[in-house]
Amino acid sequence: MDTHDRFGLTHMADAWAQGLSGGQQKLLTLAMLAISDAPLIILDEPAAGVNPSMINKLVDHVLALNAEGKTIVVVEQNLSFIERVAPRVLVIVAGEKLCEGSMAEIRDTSEVQRAYVGSMAVPVAKRTEVA
Known part of the structure; x- marks a missing residue:
């Protein structure tokens, strides 16, 4: 599975990032981090301004990145999000x-x-x- 498929971005592969919704931009950010060799990822308010269904996707991807061995530091005020990932x-x-x-x-x-x-x-x- 390629990164576009993994993050549900295949149908937007040719779109400019500035044309994506806030939640889609956050998925794109996680996708870029997933293909990097960075062992540490710092996320600043990944759930801010994102609808609940997109938050669920973000949670799944953050957990998957962590399961792949990446250390993730999250700065977030959404306690429900934090409770699920930290x-x-x-x-x-x-x-x-x-x-x-x-x-x-x-x-x-x-x-x-x-x-x-x-x-x-x-x-x-x-x-x-x-x-």
């Missing part, structure tokens, strides 16, 4: 490390709640697994 999360506020751990570990910490929701924040209900 086994470890580092929360930075005003340039300082606030906390670090799995998303489950940091999600409901009072420090994160205060930093992102404010001092009047009500803790988020814990998820329960349905058997």
Whole structure:
């Protein structure tokens, strides 16, 4: 499978990148990174301004790139996206490390709640697994 097929870009192979939607441009970026030899990929807000179905595609491709041995650092405010792609999360506020751990570990910490929701924040209900 070639890179165009892998990233669902075959029908746009002759299009100029500036004519692609924001989500398609982000797919194109991941496709270019996939064919590079870079062992480290840094993504700055890959889910910003992207519709939910495209976010699902981006998640799949980020996970695939990681499974191929690429280390991926993601700067992102979309916590749903981060939860799906990052086994470890580092929360930075005003340039300082606030906390670090799995998303489950940091999600409901009072420090994160205060930093992102404010001092009047009500803790988020814990998820329960349905058997």
